[in-house]
Amino acid sequence: MRPSIHVAIRETHLSMQEAADFVNAPETGAVDLFVGWVRNHNLGRAVTAVSYDAFAPLACSVFQTICEEAIAKFDPNLRCFIEHFQGKLEIGGVSVIIAAASPHRDAAFKACRYMIEELKTRAPIWKYEHYVEGSSEWVPGHSLVEKVDVA
Amino acid sequence: MITLTFCLFGALRQFDAGAPLILKLTEGANIAEVQHALCTELATRHPNFNQQALVAESAIANETEILRGDYHFTHDAQLAILPPVCGG
Numbered sequence: 359m360r361p362s363i364h365v366a367i368r369e370t371h372l373s374m375q376e377a378a379d380f381v382n383a384p385e386t387g388a389v390d391l392f393v394g395w396v397r398n399h400n401l402g403r404a405v406t407a408v409s410y411d412a413f414a415p416l417a418c419s420v421f422q423t424i425c426e427e428a429i430a431k432f433d434p435n436l437r438c439f440i441e442h443f444q445g446k447l448e449i450g451g452v453s454v455i456i457a458a459a460s461p462h463r464d465a466a467f468k469a470c471r472y473m474i475e476e477l478k479t480r481a482p483i484w485k486y487e488h489y490v491e492g493s494s495e496w497v498p499g500h501s502l503v504e505k506v507d508v509a
Numbered sequence: 510m511i512t513l514t515f516c517l518f519g520a521l522r523q524f525d526a527g528a529p530l531i532l533k534l535t536e537g538a539n540i541a542e543v544q545h546a547l548c549t550e551l552a553t554r555h556p557n558f559n560q561q562a563l564v565a566e567s568a569i570a571n572e573t574e575i576l577r578g579d580y581h582f583t584h585d586a587q588l589a590i591l592p593p594v595c596g597g
Contacts, residue, residue, distance in 0.1 A: 394597050410596070411518055411519055411522060412518075412596070413516070413518050413570070413589050413591060415572035415573070416570055416571075416572055416573065416574070416575075416589065416591075417596075419572070419573050419574070442596060453597065454596065454597050474597060477596055477597060478594075478595070478596055478597040479594070480594070481594060481596045482518065482570070482589070482591045482594055482596075483594055483595070483596030483597075484518060484519030484520070484592065484594060484595060484596070485595050485596070486519075496519055496520040496592075497595045498593060498595065499519075499592070499593035499594045499595030500593050500594055500595065501566045501567070501568070501593045502567075502568035502570075502575050502591050502593070502594060503566060503567070503568045503578065504568070504575065504577050504578050
């Protein structure tokens with residue numbers, strides 16, 4: 359039986375075709391694909407490239423958990439794919455691909471949205487933006503520190 | 510004593526000097542104590558280190574999970590310190 363989940367951090371080109379091929383199955387009539395790529399601006403500054411740092415083992419563990427959550431929440435027959443790039447990308451470079459396939463479009467749309475939103479706040483990945491004027495900065499993000507209630 | 514070996518990521522990576530950061534701590538140290546020791550070690554290595562607030566916002570993790578705030582370190586470990594994330 360084919361696995362229903364594929365996750366990876368890659369330092370090579372991410373392929374939309376590979377994502378579609380993985381989630382494709384005779385029983386999946388709906389495929390939703392999210393592709394993130396590097397844009398040429400952020401918060402009013404002209405961007406020339408973005409470098410991505412990642413803690414790959416934990417990132418893949420988080421991706422796997424997110425996929426399992428999506429399957430539990432939206433459709434037990436869901437097929438899920440998450441790959442994220444690590445390294446430097448120029449404008450237009452593909453940084454992340456998420457694919458969700460289901461017998462029905464509602465579950466595919468919801469699962470795909472869920473997976474990208476969760477990835478952005480839970481996966482140990484960081485962006486270092488390079489600007490037109492020559493400077494570079496780390497992009498602020500979401501803290502992974504778990505707040506502990508103090509009785 | 511226990512030995513905790515850290516890899517640094519994101520905005521903290523610039524302080525690792527290309528090698529893991531190693532702390533010797535008392536068995537049973539908690540997350541806050543480890544964060545404090547990390548800041549002390551980084552300030553020793555880099556006299557102009559001023560990222561204490563970033564360390565406080567950073568999670569400590571192993572390769573499979575983020576350690577909870579009430580975690581206590583009882584043995585040697587390979588760890589990562591994770592600043593706030595922004596993938597996608």
